[in-house]
Amino acid sequence: MMVDLFFGFVCALMWLPLVTGYCAYSYGRSFWLWFGLGCGLPIVSFFVLLGLICREQFSPGHKLVEEAKRILAEAEAAEVERHL
Template sequence: MLFVDMLFVMVVAISFIPILTGYCAHSRGRSFWLWFVLGWVLPLVSFFLLFALIARDELNPGRRLLGEAKQILREAEEAAARIRAEK
């Protein structure tokens, strides 16, 4: 029984990185499942690769402004769609 418990703890501990990688990717608009699978296949490599991609987006002012502009346009389109739906 001790072996089963240790195996369960190891699986939970190992699945922490894929879940964290998938969550970070999803919060940045990337595919959760793609990064979750990459987290299982290449745990540390995928985590650091995602970290580098996020850092590149955050440190580049042009990309940051582009993301903010896309968000503003998305909100404006949703507001326009709501106004059209009310008429």
């Protein structure tokens, strides 16, 4: 009974650091750094990461960089097809 409660408590406690690490990894940041921050400061690190992601996504420069990456990837794929 106590082992089940302990396991449930650990799972509940690790949920927010895992989500924080996953979000960080999805946006090109270090999973383990943000997972560690999530373990130490769970709610604070989640909102800091959320703020960083929002700032990056709403930046006009970010949109231009993403569009340039897409154009370069398409040009590279066309170049590979021409050589085949």
